[in-house]
Amino acid sequence: MRDLYHDELDAIGNSLVAMTHLAGTAMDRATNALLDGDLNGAERVVSDDTAIDALRADLEARTFALMSLQQPVATDLRVLVTTLHLVADLERMGDLALHVAKVARMRYPDIAVPPELRDVVSQMGQVALSLVDKVAEVIKGRDIELAAAIEAEDDSMDALHRKLFTLLLSPNWTHGTESAIDLALLGRYYERYADHAVGVARRIVFIATGEMQAGSAATGKPNGP
Amino acid sequence: MRDLYHDELDAIGNSLVAMTHLAGTAMDRATNALLDGDLNGAERVVSDDTAIDALRADLEARTFALMSLQQPVATDLRVLVTTLHLVADLERMGDLALHVAKVARMRYPDIAVPPELRDVVSQMGQVALSLVDKVAEVIKGRDIELAAAIEAEDDSMDALHRKLFTLLLSPNWTHGTESAIDLALLGRYYERYADHAVGVARRIVFIATGEMQAGSAATGKPNGP
Numbered sequence: 397m398r399d400l401y402h403d404e405l406d407a408i409g410n411s412l413v414a415m416t417h418l419a420g421t422a423m424d425r426a427t428n429a430l431l432d433g434d435l436n437g438a439e440r441v442v443s444d445d446t447a448i449d450a451l452r453a454d455l456e457a458r459t460f461a462l463m464s465l466q467q468p469v470a471t472d473l474r475v476l477v478t479t480l481h482l483v484a485d486l487e488r489m490g491d492l493a494l495h496v497a498k499v500a501r502m503r504y505p506d507i508a509v510p511p512e513l514r515d516v517v518s519q520m521g522q523v524a525l526s527l528v529d530k531v532a533e534v535i536k537g538r539d540i541e542l543a544a545a546i547e548a549e550d551d552s553m554d555a556l557h558r559k560l561f562t563l564l565l566s567p568n569w570t571h572g573t574e575s576a577i578d579l580a581l582l583g584r585y586y587e588r589y590a591d592h593a594v595g596v597a598r599r600i601v602f603i604a605t606g607e608m609q610a611g612s613a614a615t616g617k618p619n620g621p
Numbered sequence: 622m623r624d625l626y627h628d629e630l631d632a633i634g635n636s637l638v639a640m641t642h643l644a645g646t647a648m649d650r651a652t653n654a655l656l657d658g659d660l661n662g663a664e665r666v667v668s669d670d671t672a673i674d675a676l677r678a679d680l681e682a683r684t685f686a687l688m689s690l691q692q693p694v695a696t697d698l699r700v701l702v703t704t705l706h707l708v709a710d711l712e713r714m715g716d717l718a719l720h721v722a723k724v725a726r727m728r729y730p731d732i733a734v735p736p737e738l739r740d741v742v743s744q745m746g747q748v749a750l751s752l753v754d755k756v757a758e759v760i761k762g763r764d765i766e767l768a769a770a771i772e773a774e775d776d777s778m779d780a781l782h783r784k785l786f787t788l789l790l791s792p793n794w795t796h797g798t799e800s801a802i803d804l805a806l807l808g809r810y811y812e813r814y815a816d817h818a819v820g821v822a823r824r825i826v827f828i829a830t831g832e833m834q835a836g837s838a839a840t841g842k843p844n845g846p
Contacts (some may be wrong), residue, residue, distance in 0.1 A: 460702060467692040477685060480705060565799055573801045574790055580802040581809065 401466050408458055408479060413532050415451045415486045416596075420528035422448065422493035423589060427521030430500040430582070431514060433507035441497035448490035455483045471603070478599050482535070485592040485599075489528070492589045499578055508578050510571045516560050517579075520586040523553045527593040534597050540604055543597040553590035557583050626691050633683055633704060638757050640676045640711045641821075645753035647673065647718035648814060652746030655725040655807070656739060658732035666722035673715035680708045696828070703824050707760070710817040710824075714753070717814045724803055733803050735796045741785050742804075745811040748778045752818040759822050765829055768822040778815035782808050 422441050429437035459479045462468070468476060499508050509517050527549050534542050560583045563569070564576050647666050654662035684704045687693070693701060724733050734742050752774050759767050785808045788794070789801050 460698070463688070463702070464694045464698055467694070469689045469692070473685070473689055477688070477705065480702065481709070484706070484709065561802075564802065569798055573794055573798060576798045576802055577786075577789065577805040580805055584806065584809070 401462065401468075404458070404462055405472075405475065408455060408462070409535065411451060411455055411458075412479065412482055412486070412535050415448060415455070415483065416528055416532040416535060418444070418448050418451065419486050419489040419493065420525055420532070422490050423496065423521065423524045423528065426493045426496035426500065427518070427524070429497055431507070431509055431518060431521075433500065433504055435501060435504045438497040438500040438504070441493055442501070445490050445494045448487055452483045452487040456480060459483075474603055478603055481599050482596050485596045489589050489592045492585045492592075495585045496582060499582055503578070508575070508582070510575060510579075513560065513563055513579060516556055516563065517582065517586075520553060520556050520560070520583070523549055523556065524586055524589050524593075527553075527590055531593050531596050534600050540601050543601045546594055546597040550590045550594045553587055557587045626687065626693075629683065629687055630697075630700065633680060633687070634760065636676060636680055636683075637704065637707055637711070637760050640673060640680070640708065641753055641757040641760060643669070643673050643676065644711050644714040644718065645750055645757070647715050648721065648746065648749045648753065651718045651721035651725065652743070652749070654722055655733055656743060656746075658725065658729055660726060660729045663722040663726040663729070666718055667726070670715050670719045673712055677708045677712040681705060684708075699828055703828055706824050707821050710821045714814050714817045717810045717817075720810045721807060724807055728803070733800070733807070735800060735804075738785065738788055738804060741781055741788065742807065742811075745778060745781050745785075745808070748774055748781065749811055749814050749818075752778070752815055756818050756821050759825050765826050768826045771819055771822040775815045775819045778812055782812045 422444060425437050425444075426441045428434060429441065459476050463473070463476050466472075502508075527546060530542050530546050530549070533539060534546070560579060564579055569576065647669060650662050650669075651666045653659060654666065684701050688698070688701050691697075727733075752771060755767050755771050755774070758764060759771070785804060789804055794801065
C-alpha cells in the first residue's frame, strides 16, 4: 500500500513536469512572438511567468514540508534536495523565455530579428522546445539514455549560438549596433536556457546513478562565446 | 556546551563567507584584467574558478550530510536548505567573474573596453566588490540593515547598466559591432552578479524574519535592458 509520503512525492514529481511544460510553452510562445513581432504573444509570456514563479514557491514549500515532517535520509532526501535545484533551474528557464518576450515587446511594431537571422533564431527555438520535452520525459521516468540526447541537443544549441555570432560579426551586417546587441543577448538567453535544461537532466542522472557528470551545465562554463 | 552539529553549522557558515570572498576576489581581478588588458590576471581568474566550484561541491556534500545525520526541522532545516541556494548563487557569481575574465583574455593584447567606457565599467566593478563585501557581512551576522544597503547598491548597478547601454547606442559609437556586443554582454555579467548578491541577501533575511522579499533577485526580473 502506498503511503501519504510517497503520494506527495509523486504529486511533487507531477508538478515538476507541469512546471517544465510551462517553461517550454513560454519559450515557444516567446520565439513565435519574436519572429512574428506579435505583441499579444509577448505580453502573454510576460503575464504567464507569474504562474511559473508561483509554482516554484509552492514546490519549495511542499518540498520543505516533506523534509521537515518526514525527515527522509539517503535517496529520499537526495530526491527532495534535487527537487529544490530543479525548481530553481526551471524558474530560471521561464525567466529566460520572459527576457526573449521582452525583446519582442520592446521592438514592436518592428521585428527584432532581421530576415537573414530568422532561420538560426527559429532553430534555437526549436532546439529549446525539443530539449524541454526531453527534460519532462527524464523527470517522469529518470531515463538516463534521454539525458545523453539532451547533452547532444545542448551541443546543437552551442553550434547555433556560434553561427548566430558569425552572422552578427559578418562584414555584411547592415542592421546597426542596437540590433546586433539585441541578437547577441537573445543568443545568450537561448544558450542559457539550454544550459539549465542540461543541468536538470544531470541532476536527475545523479539521483539515478550517484555520479555527477563532469561540469555543471547550469553554470554555463563550457560555452562561449 | 556546543555540540558537533552546531560546530559543523558554524564551519559551514565560515566556508560560505570564504566562498563569498573568493567570488569577490574573482570579480575584482577580472575587472582589473579587463581594464588593463592583463592576460595573467585573466588566466588567474580562470584557473581559480575551480576552487570556487570545489567549495560548492564540498558545501553541498556537508550540508547534505548534516541534513541526513541530524534530521533538523524548523529554522535549522531552513538554514541548511538556504545554504544550498546560497552556494548555487555564489558559484554562479564566480562564473560571471570568469566570463568577464574570458572577454579580457579573448581580446588580449587589445583592451576590450574603449576609453570612454572605462569609467562606467570600473564603477560596475567597484559596486560588485562593495556588494560582495556586504554580502559576506550579512552571512556572518544576518544583518538585515545591511541587506537594505545591498538592495540600494543593486539599484546603482542597474543605473550603471543603463548608462553603459546609452553609451553603446550613442551615435558617437565608433568601435564597431564586435566591441558593442562585448560590452553589452559584460554589462549583463555585472548586472547578473549583483542580482545574485541580492538573492543571497534576501535568502538570509528570509531566515531571519520568515518573510521573503517581493521578487526574487537572482531571477533578474526587475532589471532591464
